[in-house]
Amino acid sequence: MTRTRPRSVPAHALSLLSLLFLAATTPAYAETYHMGLPNQPVKPSVVDTTVAIEVEPLAPGVYAAKMSYVWTGWVELGDGILVIDTGFSERGAKALADTIRARSGNLHIRYVVNTHAHLDHTGGDRFFATLGPTFIAHANAAEEIQHLLTWGSEEAEAGDTLTHSGVTPPPVKKVTKRTSFGGAKRPVQVLSLGYPAHTAGDLVVYLPKQAILFAGDVVSNRSVPWMVDPGMDVDGWLKSLDSLLTPAFKIETLVPGHGVISRPGQAGIAFTNHYLLDARAKAAQGASWxxxxxQVKDWGYLGAYDGLEFYSEVHFLNMRRLYNQAKGIKTPGRKNTHAIKRT
Ligand SMILES: [Zn+2]
Known part of the structure; x- marks a missing residue:
């Protein structure tokens, strides 16, 4: 598929359509999605321009950094830095770049790996592009990321740093199986697990020597995963989680896309595995009964996950998608996740 500039219009129209679909099928007592400006004037207040980044050093030269609700990270390679995901905004990306400099010095940001194309993980790419890295993504996500770098997105601020810099980002490097970086001290493997999972184009970043895995959204730990992407595939996702449990991976520390860091990695993998199975079984039951x-809010209730991050925002969207899937109904899906929590 060739994607040119107007591509963002149908993508936007699709998500608008799915919102309209939700509105049409949402009973009066359920929550309403407000689009556009709020009905009540917002009280004038000072705009909060701070971005909270919580850094967790994992090993010498290896850091995880949580920006609001999304995990990013970076690795010192010796000849530069490899960054894993860039968060959801230009403002966040600037703060992340400052944080990297504060911890790792003025090394060149040599690579940015996007674990997948969702905007909560790629929203800072345009800022990082001004620092001159090579972007790396799954072959199935590269085109969308290239589009974001070249044209921006409907959510990118007009006239951002990249627009003013005159920098033209080079082609995104596509990964279909694996690629490796780093020296003997800190080798880094960027891997496709071989199946569509959270999206049709997921990558994980593995440091075998340090037994650290940056899993992107293939793993959510103590946080409800987003199962609504058009390319999401439950079977492939379960197989991907299985491969993370094989002896090929020794994972003492797992940085998920959302939720809390898992030590050992198996705990986070098991959490995601259980949620996928529970959600699919519940939706299949709802459909067959x-x-x-x-009435998804009644029959779709999954008490074990009630109260966890994104339960109220995402769980019932997942149930709708899985219910329709169980009935053989194809739905357009929604790509850009967690918009509800964007600030
Ligand atoms: Zn995400």
């Missing part, structure tokens, strides 16, 4: 989709 003839439960109505508009």
């Amino acid at each position: 003839g439960s109505r989709l508009d």
Whole structure:
């Protein structure tokens, strides 16, 4: 598929359509999605321009950094820095770049690996592009990221740093199986697990010597995963989690896309595995018992996950998608996740 500039319009239209679909099938007592400006004037207040970044050093030269609700990270390679995901905004990316400099000095940002194309993980790419890295993504995500770097997105601020810099980002390097970076001290493997999972184009970043895995959204730990992407595939996702449990991976520390760091890695992998199975079984049950989709809040309740991060925002969207899937109904899906929590 060739994607040119107007591509963002149908993508936006699609998500708008799915919101309209939600509105049409949402009963009066359920929550309403407000689009556009709020009805009430917002109280004038000072705009909060600070971005909270929580840094967790994992090993010498290896850091995880949580920006609001999304994990990013970086690795010192010796001849530069490899960054894993860039968060959801230009403002966040600037703060992340400052944080990297404060911890690792003025090394060149040589690579940016995007674990997948969702905007909560790529929203800072345009800022990082001004620092001159090579972007690395799964072959199935590269085109979308290239589009973001070249044209921006409907959510990118007009006239951002990249627009003013005159920098033209080079082609995104595509990974279909694996690629490796780093020297003997800190080798880094960027891997596709071989199946569509959270999206049709997921990558994980593995440091075998340090037994650290940056899993992107293939793993959410103590946080409800987003299962609504058009390319999401539950079977492939479960197989991907299985491969992370094989002896090929020794994972003492697992940095998920969302939630909390898992030590050992198996705990986070098991959490995601259980949620996928529980959600799919519940939706299949709802569909086969003839439960109505508009009563998803009743029959779709999964008490074990109630109260966890994104339960109220995401769980019932997942249930709708899985219910339709169980009935053989194809839905357009929604790409850009967690918009509800964006600030
Ligand atoms: Zn995410």
